[in-house]
Amino acid sequence: MNNSADIIQSALNPAAVEAAHIARLWWIFFWVTLLIFALVTLALVFAFVRHARDATSEPQIIGEPDARSQSRTAAVVWSLVAMTVAILFALLIIDFFTGNKIYAAPDANALGIKITGHQWWWEIEYQNPQSSEIVATANEIHVPVGKPVKFELQSVDVIHSFWVPNMHGKKDLVPGHPTTTWFAATRAGEFRGQCAEYCGEQHAHMRLVFVAEPAPQFDHWLS
Ligand SMILES: [Cu+2]
Known part of the structure; x- marks a missing residue:
């Protein structure tokens, strides 16, 4: 037997078909959520930068937003909500099919x-x-x-x-x-x-x- 340092214990280093399905699911979730995290962070930085730039200029009187900017905001919010639902649903479907694959009935002569x-x-x-x-x-x-x-x-x-x-x-x-x-x-x-x-x-x-x-x-x- 090798010494314990040579023994592998990692779900991301699959050595069976079942573990490979699980690892693939894990990487899909990882990349999708990483991409979303990066986009949200970018949007946040963009908002900070724009606010900082505006703050240095002349003070402005904030009034009621006009109808055009209000409908634009609503469109952005609704499309982001729709995208969130679509992404979560896609992850759910992928998760479901992975579950089906890893629990397929065992071989009779196993x-x-x-x-x-x-x-x-x-x-x-x-x-x-x-x-x-x-x-x-x-x-x-x-x-x-x-x-x-x-x-x-x-x-x-x-x-x-x-x-x-x-x-x-x-x-x-x-x-x-x-x-x-x-x-x-x-x-x-x-x-x-x-x-x-x-x-x-x-x-x-x-x-x-x-x-x-x-x-x-x-x-x-x-x-
Ligand atoms: Cu135990």
Whole structure:
């Protein structure tokens, strides 16, 4: 195993199709909101500069704005409101389609891995139709690259949240409510996972190592 500095933990460095969809959504939101922030800042600076320039000239008597400037202001305000609604709606649609893609039904012949959350560690069990072939590890998950993996999640004590940012979003483990998540790693590497739901004093130490490796290497490790 590499030393911990080599282990990657970043939702913006996807190593699975699902994480790639999430990262793309994140970047769309980032660039759209950055552009709007820049435009609003520019408008603000422009208003300040114009006010400062006017303030140095002769004082003016402020009267009722004339009808033309009033209707111009109304047109600007309404078009900005319409643009805001259109942009928010577009982001909503993109978010909806991303959600559809990352929760598409799992492959029928996916590798089954059962994960049990404990205070404060992860119990990992590799499923096999032959019960004598089931193996268990703690805090370390190995998966073959390219093969879909279905994770069966459960907790035996409090609420935990399974999160390997390079692979997929978070999935909560609620006691009494087993759930599933699935993804396929697209490249080999060592990644870090983390419990993402505060679960007691040692929550911050509830980490796991996630190793994606070529199928032959994975088979060798499993055997
Ligand atoms: Cu936890």
